[in-house]
Structure formats: structure tokens, C-alpha cells
Amino acid sequence: MAGAVLPAIRIQREDFDxxxxxAGLTKxxxxxxxxxxxxxxxxxxxxxxxxxxxxxxxxxxxxxIGRIAAQALERWPLQGLTVxxxxxxxxxxxxxxxxxxxxxxxQAAFEAADFLMDYLKSRAPFWKKEHLADGTQGGxxxxxxxxxxxxxxxxxxxx
Numbered sequence: 001m002a003g004a005v006l007p008a009i010r011i012q013r014e015d016f017d018x019x020x021x022x023a024g025l026t027k028x029x030x031x032x033x034x035x036x037x038x039x040x041x042x043x044x045x046x047x048x049x050x051x052x053x054x055x056x057x058x059x060x061x062x063x064x065i066g067r068i069a070a071q072a073l074e075r076w077p078l079q080g081l082t083v084x085x086x087x088x089x090x091x092x093x094x095x096x097x098x099x100x101x102x103x104x105x106x107q108a109a110f111e112a113a114d115f116l117m118d119y120l121k122s123r124a125p126f127w128k129k130e131h132l133a134d135g136t137q138g139g140x141x142x143x144x145x146x147x148x149x150x151x152x153x154x155x156x157x158x159x
Contacts, residue, residue: 005080007070007072007073007083008082009062009069009083009084011061011065011085011086011087015094016084016095018039021082021098022035022037024082025102033104033106034102034103034105034108035100035109036109036113038098038099038113038117039097040096040097040098041096042091048132048133049138050133050135051130052090052128052130053128054090055127056126057125061085061126065085065124068123069081069083069116072101072112075111076108076112077104077108078108079102080101081100082100083099083120084097085120085124087126089131099113099120101116115154118151118154121151128141
């Protein structure tokens with residue numbers, strides 16, 4: 001059944017409604033026993049940040065997220081999968097990313113959501129620029145080694 005699931009992948013400027021996304025994925029479904037969501041929000045970095053600006057290559061970003069989602073669907077028995085990533089200028093407290101994984105059982109949903117977020121954090125083609133609270137522009141946010149290490153734990157032996 002996992003092969004029949006098509007993930008919903010969106011990259012958009014506008015905000016999303018977490019509850020509406022869950023409802024849309026599960027409405028009328030009696031085969032879903034677990035829904036795991038992860039929503040990532042913009043932090044203010046202890047008052048230093050006024051916004052985070054996310055840029056991406058249209059088409060390339062969707063394809064890469066689609067590739068990662070397809071891997072999740074191959075690895076876990078999911079009944080549904082939604083991935084939304086925003087771009088543009090995002091203020092502290094606003095949504096950046098949402099992963100919703102639905103499965104018959106919780107472990108598959110948890111692991112699939114965790115896998116997707118590790119790869120989105122480290123491999124998805126998004127670039128983040130900081131806008132500081134003092135009105136100046138900060139630099140581009142560098143990738144963190146810890147994010148790469150988190151994604152590496154999902155590699156299968158021989159990869």
C-alpha cells in the first residue's frame with residue numbers, strides 16, 4: 001500500500017494552518033491510526049533577529065523534497081504524507097516548515113517524520129539570510145555539522 005501513497009509537497013510564501021493540513025490528510029480515513037506532525041517556527045535568537053529570509057530554486061527544491069519523501073514512503077508503511085516549506089521573509093514565531101506523516105501505527109509515523117526533517121534541515125536546497133533586529137542584514141546561515149550528522153544516521157549500510 002505504501003507505494004500507492006502520493007505525498008503532498010508544497011513550497012509557498014503564504015502561511016499554512018497545521019490543523020487544516022492534518023484534517024485534510026485524515027478526513028474520511030479509517031486506516032490511519034497515528035499522525036505525527038512537526039512544525040518548525042522562526043526563532044528570534046534571543047531578540048537579535050527580526051526575520052529570516054528563505055530562498056530556494058523553484059523546481060529544484062520541489063524535486064529534492066519529492067525525492068526525500070519517496071524514500072520515506074519506501075522505508076515506512078505510510079497512509080499519507082504532507083511536506084510544506086515556506087520561502088520569503090518570515091518573522092519570529094511564524095511557521096517555516098510542516099511535516100505530517102500518517103500511518104497505521106505510531107512508530108512508522110514518528111520515524112518517517114524524523115527522517116524527513118533531518119533531510120530537510122541538511123539537504124533541501126534552501127538558503128537562509130538573517131535580518132537583524134537593529135535593522136541591519138545579518139549573513140547567510142551556515143549549515144550545522146549536527147544537522148549533517150543527524151541525516152547520516154538514516155543511511156543504509158553500503159550507501
